[in-house]
Amino acid sequence: MGLGPYCGWNMLNDIRIVSAKNVRAIIERIQSLPRSPRANPVRQAGDVAPITLYLDQAFKEQEKHTMPKPMMSGEDIERDTRLHESLSKIEHVVIVMSGKGGVGKSTVSSNLAMALSMRDRRVGLMDIDITGPNIPKMFRIEDEKLHANEEDRLIPVAVPPSLSVMSMGFLLPDRDSAVMWRGPMKASAIRQFIEDVEWGGLDYLVVDMPPGTGDEAITIAQLMPKADGAVIVTTPQDVALLDSRKSITFASQMKLPVIGLVENMSGFVCPHCGELTEVFGSGGGERTAEALSIRFLGRVPLEPNVAVSGDSGMPVVAADPGSRSAVAFDRIAENVIREVEKG
Ligand SMILES: Nc1ncnc2c1ncn2[C@@H]1O[C@H](COP(=O)(O)OP(=O)(O)O)[C@@H](O)[C@H]1O
Ligand SMILES: [Mg+2]
Numbered sequence: 001m002g003l004g005p006y007c008g009w010n011m012l013n014d015i016r017i018v019s020a021k022n023v024r025a026i027i028e029r030i031q032s033l034p035r036s037p038r039a040n041p042v043r044q045a046g047d048v049a050p051i052t053l054y055l056d057q058a059f060k061e062q063e064k065h066t067m068p069k070p071m072m073s074g075e076d077i078e079r080d081t082r083l084h085e086s087l088s089k090i091e092h093v094v095i096v097m098s099g100k101g102g103v104g105k106s107t108v109s110s111n112l113a114m115a116l117s118m119r120d121r122r123v124g125l126m127d128i129d130i131t132g133p134n135i136p137k138m139f140r141i142e143d144e145k146l147h148a149n150e151e152d153r154l155i156p157v158a159v160p161p162s163l164s165v166m167s168m169g170f171l172l173p174d175r176d177s178a179v180m181w182r183g184p185m186k187a188s189a190i191r192q193f194i195e196d197v198e199w200g201g202l203d204y205l206v207v208d209m210p211p212g213t214g215d216e217a218i219t220i221a222q223l224m225p226k227a228d229g230a231v232i233v234t235t236p237q238d239v240a241l242l243d244s245r246k247s248i249t250f251a252s253q254m255k256l257p258v259i260g261l262v263e264n265m266s267g268f269v270c271p272h273c274g275e276l277t278e279v280f281g282s283g284g285g286e287r288t289a290e291a292l293s294i295r296f297l298g299r300v301p302l303e304p305n306v307a308v309s310g311d312s313g314m315p316v317v318a319a320d321p322g323s324r325s326a327v328a329f330d331r332i333a334e335n336v337i338r339e340v341e342k343g
Contacts, residue, residue, distance in 0.1 A: 013143035028246050081197040083223065090124070090202045092340050093227035094259060095220060099243035101132070102210035102266035103235045104300070107206035107310055108332075110138045112231070114315040115333035119162045121203040123158065124164045127211040128190050128220070133169030140313025144171050153198040183215040192217045204340075213250040228340045229257035231297065234288065235265045236280035242286055248292050258297035259339050261285060262332055269303040269324050276324065295339065298332040300325050 024283070040215065106127070113125040125133035136142035136157075144157045156164035164318060168189065200226040210216050232252050234244040251258050263285025267278045279302075289296035300306070303325040311314040317326045317333075 004209050005154050012326040038331065051097050058097075061222065065228065074306060079191075079195060083191065086194050086197070086199055087224065087226070090199060090205045093204060093205045094276070094340065095206065095207045095209060095224075095230045095256070095334060096228050096233060097209040097213075097217060097228055097247050098211055098233040099238060099246045103233050103238060104213075105233050106134050106138060106208050107306060107315075108231065108262055108264060108300070108329075110310070111315045111317045111326075111329040112333055112336065113163055113204070113332045115317045116204050116337070118140070118159050118207070118317065119160075120162070120331060120339065122162050122164075122201060122335075124166070124199050124202045124205040125167065125208065126205060127165070127167035127191055127208045128193060129208060130168045130186055130189070130216070131210065133167045133172070135165060135167045135170040135208055138167055138310050138315060140165075141165060143171060144170065149198055151198075153196055155198050163197060164202070166193055166199075168193075185220040186338050190216060194223060201291060213246060218254070221251075221256050224316060225255070226255060229259040231259050231262060232294070233262045233264055234285065236263065236284050243294065248294065258294045259336060260297035261289045261292070262297050263288075263299040265302040266299040267301045271299045271304045274324075291320050295335075297335045297339075298328055300328040 051193070057290050073231045096105050096112070098105050106129070108126060109127070115121050117123045125135060127133050128134075134142070139157075139159050141157045141159065146154050146157075148154050154166070157170070159165055173188070207220060209220070230247065232244050232247045232251075238244060248258055250256075266280075266285060267282065269276050282330040285299050286296045303316075303323060305320050305323055307317045307327045309319040310317070315329075316323060317329045320326055321330075
């Protein structure tokens with residue numbers, strides 16, 4: 001039992017109480033302090049419960065001299081070790097994000113992962129969109145059951161040529177269940193996706209994010225401080241609204257480098273004659289990237305076969321490699337490789 005972990009000067013929180021004896025010991029410890037800090041709330045004795053202790057100045061001053069460094073439990077240390085072990089086997093981490101939903105993050109993630117895999121890289125694709133995990137559908141692996149190895153690590157679903165896929169979708173009870181998870185639960189699930197999944201040695205881990213800059217994005221940025229960076233997906237409509245600016249501000253706040261911008265649904269390819277029509281004019285993505293001082297990775301047209309491939313379980317780069325969108329995705333993968341592997 002201990003009064004930790006110790007978070008900053010203003011409070012102690014997340015103290016694990018494992019028995020009523022612990023509660024008594026903590027209260028005795030608090031009562032023995034020079035001026036009692038407020039302890040509030042102790043919710044549940046005899047169970048694991050977080051409590052927050054607010055400390056007054058006298059206590060803080062005393063503790064500055066007497067309190068040992070924050071202590072991690074054996075379990076925390078073991079988990080941290082597993083996390084670092086997993087991350088140490090992953091060469092590059094690419095996080096695919098956007099300001100809002102429906103712009104094509106999952107499409108970009110799956111095609112980027114597949115294009116990298118077709119370029120002989122060992123690739124992991126991690127779908128952490130808890131409320132809309134659609135990566136399993138894009139590879140037609142939604143009915144796959146997850147298995148664990150002897151070390152109790154989950155084995156991702158293998159997709160040829162060299163792709164390992166892990167999705168929050170595999171953990172949901174049924175295809176239509178949209179989960180309402182609170183932030184800490186999401187954070188813990190995401191952490192397990194890294195430390196409790198047998199990713200093996202990877203050249204790339206592509207992370208398909210939910211929209212925006214919420215809990216998931218913060219968790220990923222915190223867990224993977226050495227990520228190569230973010231690929232920000234936008235559409236011509238968002239370009240006009242500069243919606244991607246939020247993602248870029250977020251990345252800079254989290255010290256996450258930005259690999260570059262992808263403009264998706266840029267122009268429409270006629271399925272009959274193959275002609276490209278610039279519905280919203282051209283060059284918006286490049287101009288936005290320039291205005292935001294980030295690299296432009298490429299534009300992908302709105303092409304029916306992208307959606308059809310997505311629905312039928314094979315990303316367009318593999319299903320129809322000669323199409324405009326497939327060529328565009330492949331070029332984006334090439335640009336990502338150039339950027340990320342240049343060091
Ligand atoms: N370039 C494109 N051409 C045609 N359809 C696309 C294209 N990009 C995405 N889509 C379709 O748009 C929808 C939303 O894309 P998705 O990748 O799921 O977005 P997000 O992950 O950002 O919510 C999907 O049905 C997808 O098939
Ligand atoms: Mg998505």
